[in-house]
Amino acid sequence: MLNKIVKLLKDTFVRRRFILHDYFCQTNTFKECWLVFKHLIMLRTLKFGSAIYEYERIAARVMEAKYACSYASGRMALYAILKSLGIGEGDEVLVQGFTCVAVPRAVLYTGAHPVYFDIDRNTFNIDYTRIQNKITKRTKAVIVQHTFGNIADVEKVREIINNYNKKQSGDVPKDRQFTESPSFLDRINRQKIYIIEDFAHTVGCGKLKGDVGFYFSDHTKMISTSTGGMAFTNDEEIMLNLDTNWFEYSFLPTFKILQIAFTFMVETIITHPKVYWLLRPLRILLDKIRVFFFFRDENRLSKPKEYPLRLSNLQAAIGISQLNRLPSYFKKMRQFSIFPLRDVYVIEDDRVRERYKDKFKENYVVSGVWFNSLVFGCKDLSTVYYEDGSCPVAEDVWAIIVGN
Numbered sequence: 001m002l003n004k005i006v007k008l009l010k011d012t013f014v015r016r017r018f019i020l021h022d023y024f025c026q027t028n029t030f031k032e033c034w035l036v037f038k039h040l041i042m043l044r045t046l047k048f049g050s051a052i053y054e055y056e057r058i059a060a061r062v063m064e065a066k067y068a069c070s071y072a073s074g075r076m077a078l079y080a081i082l083k084s085l086g087i088g089e090g091d092e093v094l095v096q097g098f099t100c101v102a103v104p105r106a107v108l109y110t111g112a113h114p115v116y117f118d119i120d121r122n123t124f125n126i127d128y129t130r131i132q133n134k135i136t137k138r139t140k141a142v143i144v145q146h147t148f149g150n151i152a153d154v155e156k157v158r159e160i161i162n163n164y165n166k167k168q169s170g171d172v173p174k175d176r177q178f179t180e181s182p183s184f185l186d187r188i189n190r191q192k193i194y195i196i197e198d199f200a201h202t203v204g205c206g207k208l209k210g211d212v213g214f215y216f217s218d219h220t221k222m223i224s225t226s227t228g229g230m231a232f233t234n235d236e237e238i239m240l241n242l243d244t245n246w247f248e249y250s251f252l253p254t255f256k257i258l259q260i261a262f263t264f265m266v267e268t269i270i271t272h273p274k275v276y277w278l279l280r281p282l283r284i285l286l287d288k289i290r291v292f293f294f295f296r297d298e299n300r301l302s303k304p305k306e307y308p309l310r311l312s313n314l315q316a317a318i319g320i321s322q323l324n325r326l327p328s329y330f331k332k333m334r335q336f337s338i339f340p341l342r343d344v345y346v347i348e349d350d351r352v353r354e355r356y357k358d359k360f361k362e363n364y365v366v367s368g369v370w371f372n373s374l375v376f377g378c379k380d381l382s383t384v385y386y387e388d389g390s391c392p393v394a395e396d397v398w399a400i401i402v403g404n
Contacts, residue, residue, distance in 0.1 A: 008281055020277035027224050027329055028268040032321050036261050039314055046258075047251040049313030051320060056230070058323045063199065063215075064207040065232040067239035069246055070316060073295050074200060074216025074229030075102035076308030080249075081212050081231050082110045082141070084241035085194050091140040096126055097391030098398060099145055101298045101378040102216075103198065104385070109303040112140070114384060118391040125152040127393065128160065135164050141194040144210060146202040154195060154209040161193045204326045212238055218294065219267060223322040223329075225315040226264040227295055249310050257312045259293035264318065267292070298377050374398050 039046075052070060060068035071077040087093065089111035095104055097116040104114040117130040124147040131142065142161070144152050168191060195210030203215050203222040212235065215221070217228035233239050251257070266286070270279045286292050297304055311319075322329075374394055375384055389395070 008284070012277065012281060015277060018277050019273050020280065021273050022271040022276055022280075026271075027222070027322055027325070028219075028264065028271075029321075029325075030268065032318055033265045033268050035317060035321060036265055036314065039317060040258075040261060045313045046254060047312055048310075049316070051313045051316040052311065055311075055316035055319040055323070058320055059230045060232055062204050062323050062326065063213060063230075063232045065213070066234045067236075067242075068230055068232040069239070069242045070311035070319075071229045071231065071249075072252060072309035072311050073102075073218065073227050074214060074221075075106045075295075075298070077214040077216075077229035077231040078103065078106040078143075078196070078198075079109050079303075080242060080245060080308050081196060081214060081238075082106065082112065084238055084245060085141060085212070087112050087140045090138060092136060092138045094131065094134055094139060094142040096143070096145050097374055097386070097394035098124060098147065099143075099198075100200070100376045101384060103143060103145075104375060104378075105298060105300075108384065109307070113138075114386075115139070116386055116390050118393045119147075119397065121393050121397060123150045123152070124148055124397070125150055126157065128153070128156050131157065131160050132164060135161070135193070137168075137191065139191070139193055141196050143196045143198055145198040145200075146206060148201050149205060151202060151206040152197075154197065157195055157210075161195070164193075165191055204323075204330075208232060208234065211235055217319060217322070219263075223319065223326070224264070225311070225319045225322065226260045226267075227293070228311050228315055228319065246310065249308055250306050251310050251312055256293055257314060260312070261314060263292040263294070299379050299383070301383060 038044075056068040056070050059070070060066060069077075069080070071080060082093070087107075087110055091110075091112040092115045093107045093112050095107065095114045095116055096119050098119045107114045115134050117134045118127045119125060120127045126144060142157055144154055144157055146152050194212065197208060197210040197213035199206070199213050199215040200221055203217075212231060212233040214229060214231045217223050217225045217230065219226055231242055233242070252260075267283065270276060270283045276283075287294075374391065375381055375386060378384055381388075
């Protein structure tokens with residue numbers, strides 16, 4: 001602990017330039033802080049209000065979907081999706097082995113079981129050759145993750161599922177093939193496996209092609225409402241299920257929403273490049289002593305009592321501003337990137353990897369690695385039912401990846 005404190009103080013005060021870029025909260029603006037402040041002093045609705053519907057409408061348009069439904073976190077959005085699809089005890093959901101703990105944890109909260117498949121070393125997305133062998137009669141969904149801005153081939157996943165269904169069609173007893181109608185045969189031959197797209201790294205970068213999708217909007221993601229998530233779909237029946245359940249869920253208590261507002265404004269100020277070099281220790285302290293509010297339930301083995309929760313009207317107002325500024329944000333990120341093309345690399349040579357890390361420091365960027373674990377944020381992989389050796393490529397990649 002003492003060594004970490006000394007290193008932090010050294011990084012803060014022993015420097016050539018008094019500027020530091022952070023990889024969190026790069027979307028927040030002082031204008032949005034003023035928006036939050038006005039919202040509070042004018043006593044506008046904190047919980048349920050018109051901004052929620054406007055934010056969902058814009059989110060659906062951005063993700064090129066018909067419908068959208070907001071939640072207090074991305075993991076809650078995924079949980080709500082799984083429940084709306086009827087997924088529960090005894091079911092299996094396919095998850096790639098290079099992801100965030102929020103994904104398998106949401107699956108486990110429904111009573112279903114996550115089944116992991118490996119990734120492609122070049123894209124960090126699905127290795128399509130691995131999916132077919134993972135599908136069983138208990139498989140109810142495949143979560144297709146678009147990693148680091150790389151859009152996965154959803155049509156390919158759909159093709160694999162259809163091929164699996166064709167192979168299973170031979171299992172229908174011959175006597176029933178002659179006595180039942182074609183529509184009946186179609187229903188019992190075709191196993192419904194939903195495709196759920198994870199757009200956490202690709203908000204506004206691709207069109208929804210699966211059955212349903214979701215994104216996160218916490219302070220580490222492409223847009224920030226401090227905490228938050230969104231589910232979206234083109235399927236009217238799925239949306240009806242989402243919408244019906246949504247009205248049964250609660251909002252966070254008023255105090256927690258005010259804490260979120262405080263977190264959003266203070267983080268925006270602290271992480272400004274001109275002061276972050278000095279105030280970074282303060283930010284770490286405020287987080288450690290829980291002055292900042294974030295959901296910290298990613299390693300809970302059992303589902304929290306009130307779960308999921310709705311996104312507040314205050315945060316929806318921030319979300320509207322964030323989504324409307326997406327094009328300018330993309331432009332900013334291209335300028336901010338210190339490496340060409342993309343900001344994530346797999347580097348097997350330790351010396352080369354250290355030079356890349358030094359490159360971040362030279363450009364005064366706080367570097368980090370996402371994901372620096374097979375299931376990022378998970379303290380014990382056995383709690384999410386991952387077995388060592390299940391995804392050898394993913395296991396290799398997370399240990400040697402470099403990015404900002």
